[in-house]
Amino acid sequence: MSIGLDRNALAQQLDQLVDGLAEQHFGLVDNFFTGEEVDTLLNEFEAYQQQDEFKKAGIGQQDDFQVNKKIRGDHIRWIEESDTHLSFFAEKIRTLIDFLNQTCYLGLKDFEAHFAVYPEGTFYKRHLDQFHQDKNRQITILCYLNKEWTEADGGQLRLFFPEGENEKTLDILPKAGRLLIFRSDKLEHEVLLTHKERYSIAGWLLDKPKTLSFLA
Numbered sequence: 001m002s003i004g005l006d007r008n009a010l011a012q013q014l015d016q017l018v019d020g021l022a023e024q025h026f027g028l029v030d031n032f033f034t035g036e037e038v039d040t041l042l043n044e045f046e047a048y049q050q051q052d053e054f055k056k057a058g059i060g061q062q063d064d065f066q067v068n069k070k071i072r073g074d075h076i077r078w079i080e081e082s083d084t085h086l087s088f089f090a091e092k093i094r095t096l097i098d099f100l101n102q103t104c105y106l107g108l109k110d111f112e113a114h115f116a117v118y119p120e121g122t123f124y125k126r127h128l129d130q131f132h133q134d135k136n137r138q139i140t141i142l143c144y145l146n147k148e149w150t151e152a153d154g155g156q157l158r159l160f161f162p163e164g165e166n167e168k169t170l171d172i173l174p175k176a177g178r179l180l181i182f183r184s185d186k187l188e189h190e191v192l193l194t195h196k197e198r199y200s201i202a203g204w205l206l207d208k209p210k211t212l213s214f215l216a
């Protein structure tokens with residue numbers, strides 16, 4: 001019974017995400033991850049931090065890769081198939097992939113994702129997520145894990161929308177359980193200066209399986 005109800009709630013959230021993507025270039029739902037799931041993700045986060053598994057995030061790929069704290073200040077830890085505690089996360093993201101493929105004919109094959117922590121006083125300057133040479137990243141997904149986050153804490157995700165000669169912006173708080181999706185090749189965004197340690201999972205839905213990304 002409760003699984004039936006959960007499925008129904010998930011179906012509604014998936015509809016809401018796709019409607020948003022179609023109508024306003026991004027989809028947002030709250031409570032995509034339950035309080036319990038957020039706690040599990042935060043526990044894993046803490047365990048990886050204790051094991052010193054986080055690395056300073058860089059920009060660019062392979063030969064182009066560089067760490068530049070004037071551009072981004074987060075530390076990341078990639079999620080791997082062997083992270084069995086996180087199989088519920090992978091399962092939900094695969095449900096999202098199947099739904100996007102059925103409703104938007106996207107032909108998504110896989111995803112990659114990493115935990116990210118932005119220490120107090122860090123940010124990520126305006127950028128697009130798709131690389132120039134590699135179009136594998138199609139859809140960006142952001143899962144936020146911060147309980148009791150307010151405007152005063154900063155760290156909003158700012159989205160930029162072109163409007164003729166001008167542009168419009170929208171700021172989104174990184175609240176626990178919230179999921180945001182948008183086109184990785186289209187929507188420029190930045191993480192504003194955070195005044196508190198900020199936790200999230202950033203991921204990308206891919207055009208080709210990860211293992212075939214050398215074909216790009």
Ligand SMILES: O=C(O)CCC(=O)C(=O)O
Pocket residue numbers: 116124129142156157174189190191200202
């Ligand atoms: O955490 C966020 O809100 C956005 C992170 C981001 O833009 C990225 O990792 O590419």
Ligand SMILES: [Fe+2]
Pocket residue numbers: 127128129189
């Ligand atoms: Fe990004």
